[in-house]
Amino acid sequence: MSTTHSPAGVTESLHIGLFAHLADHRGAVEQTYLDYLDLFVHAEGLGVGSAWVRQFHLAKPDAGRLGGLPSPFVFLGALAARTSTLRLGTAAITLPLEQVLRVAEDAAVLDALSGGRLELGLANGGQPQTASAFGIPHIGDRTQSRRAYLEAVDRLAGALRGEAVTVDGEVIAPARPGLADRIWHATLTAQSAYETGQRGEGVLIGTTQVVPGEVSAEAYHRGLAEGAVPRLGLSTWIFPGRTREEALAQAEEGLIAKWQWARDFLPQADSTAQIAERLNLHYGTADDIAASIATHPAFAHTTQIQLQLDGLYRSLEQQKDALELFTSDVAPALNAAIRREVAA
Numbered sequence: 001m002s003t004t005h006s007p008a009g010v011t012e013s014l015h016i017g018l019f020a021h022l023a024d025h026r027g028a029v030e031q032t033y034l035d036y037l038d039l040f041v042h043a044e045g046l047g048v049g050s051a052w053v054r055q056f057h058l059a060k061p062d063a064g065r066l067g068g069l070p071s072p073f074v075f076l077g078a079l080a081a082r083t084s085t086l087r088l089g090t091a092a093i094t095l096p097l098e099q100v101l102r103v104a105e106d107a108a109v110l111d112a113l114s115g116g117r118l119e120l121g122l123a124n125g126g127q128p129q130t131a132s133a134f135g136i137p138h139i140g141d142r143t144q145s146r147r148a149y150l151e152a153v154d155r156l157a158g159a160l161r162g163e164a165v166t167v168d169g170e171v172i173a174p175a176r177p178g179l180a181d182r183i184w185h186a187t188l189t190a191q192s193a194y195e196t197g198q199r200g201e202g203v204l205i206g207t208t209q210v211v212p213g214e215v216s217a218e219a220y221h222r223g224l225a226e227g228a229v230p231r232l233g234l235s236t237w238i239f240p241g242r243t244r245e246e247a248l249a250q251a252e253e254g255l256i257a258k259w260q261w262a263r264d265f266l267p268q269a270d271s272t273a274q275i276a277e278r279l280n281l282h283y284g285t286a287d288d289i290a291a292s293i294a295t296h297p298a299f300a301h302t303t304q305i306q307l308q309l310d311g312l313y314r315s316l317e318q319q320k321d322a323l324e325l326f327t328s329d330v331a332p333a334l335n336a337a338i339r340r341e342v343a344a
Contacts, residue, residue: 016331017050018043018323019091019235019306022075023068026314029059033075035316039309040079042320044086046327050119051079052089052204052233052306057097057130073106080114088114091204091233091306092121092186096145097134100152101172104159108176118179121204122156123186124149146192157183184231190219197223202231205298207280207308208262214297221301234298237281237308238330240322244284248272251283254312281312286329294334 018040025032040051053075056068069075076088088110093103111118124145131138139145159165162175184202187193188209193216196203203220205213217232224230241247252272259275269275276283282292293299307326309319 015049015304016047016327017052017087017089017233017304017306018048019052019054019089019308021054021056021068021308021310023054023056023066024311025066029066029068033069037075037079037082038316039319039323040086041082043323044083046323048086048307048323048327050087050089050304050306051076051083052091052119052121054091055093057094057126058133073110076118077110077113080110080117085117087117087119089119089184090121092123092184094124094126095122095149095152095156096124096139097126097131097136100156101159101165104156105172107179108160108172108174111176111179112174116176116178119182119184119202120179121184121186121202122153124192150195153183153185184233187216187220190215193217194219194223196220197228197230198225199223200225200228202233204233204306205235207235207237208266210265212297213280214301217298217301230301230303232302233304233306234296234302235280235308236293236305237279237311238289238322238326239281239283239312240286240289240325241284244288247283247288248276251276251281251312255279255281258311286325287333289326290330290333293330 020036022032022036036053043051053069053072055070055072057070059065059067072090072093076090079086080088095103107118107120126138128138128140139148157180159172160175160180161177162171164171182202184204185192185196186204186206187196190211193203193205197220203216205216209216213234217234220232221230239247239251241250255272255275258279259269262279263269266278269278280296282289284292293305307323309322313319313322
């Protein structure tokens with residue numbers, strides 16, 4: 001466990017989590033699920049505090065897109081049975097593609113069975129063709145879409161708190177009032193991050209944003225009411241190596257593959273090093289990675305690092321090695337750097 005500080009200078013604890021897309025496969029999709037169950041269990045043994053998984057719907061095998069994880073609650077239920085302390089996070093459920101009360105029910109059952117370990121991350125969005133496949137009307141207007149999303153979140157939170165969901169006064173069972181206070185939002189813009197702060201809920205900031213992560217992080221803190229406890233999870237992509245040059249060379253193929261997806265909404269990059277910078281990859285030795293994370297402008301606002309170990313790794317064992325390096329060497333170096341900054 002390391003510490004960081006808010007812009008106001010208040011010392012807070014920085015939680016270490018592990019985040020996975022489960023959409024980059026070295027073999028069958030099913031094996032990816034099993035590998036990440038193994039990795040998350042290993043992470044708990046190293047003192048990592050939480051596991052976060054992203055929801056992906058549908059696949060297109062003829063285009064090389066084999067699919068990701070459509071059912072996070074099922075996966076996290078399996079993980080709950082294999083762990084005892086690891087917090088279980090969705091990052092995130094695409095709420096407009098779901099039936100709100102079913103999300104509330106599934107989340108409540110998982111939270112009950114895991115002993116209150118669920119962290120409920122939600123997101124707006126969803127591609128029009130995906131919505132059509134599920135028989136759900138797609139809202140094209142951004143303002144209307146945002147309004148509908150927040151209304152759905154409020155309905156979900158009310159159901160978790162035990163509010164009536166029918167005219168006859170029926171409620172979901174089991175109600176989980178505490179879970180309503182563990183809602184997070186995956187945001188891509190400063191405005192949505194600001195609104196999340198106003199709501200007093202947690203914010204999840206990814207490695208690839210419409211605006212830089214620090215812009216969203218600052219907006220979130222501006223939106224928080226005075227005295228509110230921030231919850232800001234920052235996705236942190238790492239790739240270790242004996243030197244920065246070696247790590248970058250080994251990561252090049254995976255970086256270029258991800259760049260093909262991200263290049264349309266990120267600033268231009270003319271080299272592999274620039275691609276790594278645009279995608280917020282921290283690479284090299286443990287000291288290199290710690291220094292890179294510590295100087296990231298969003299880090300001062302962060303209460304939770306969500307470590308990413310996907311896309312660039314050739315084996316499960318390589319991912320485990322990287323995780324062990326982070327927990328044994330990088331996290332203490334971050335802790336020491338922050339203590340020096342706070343003392344100064």
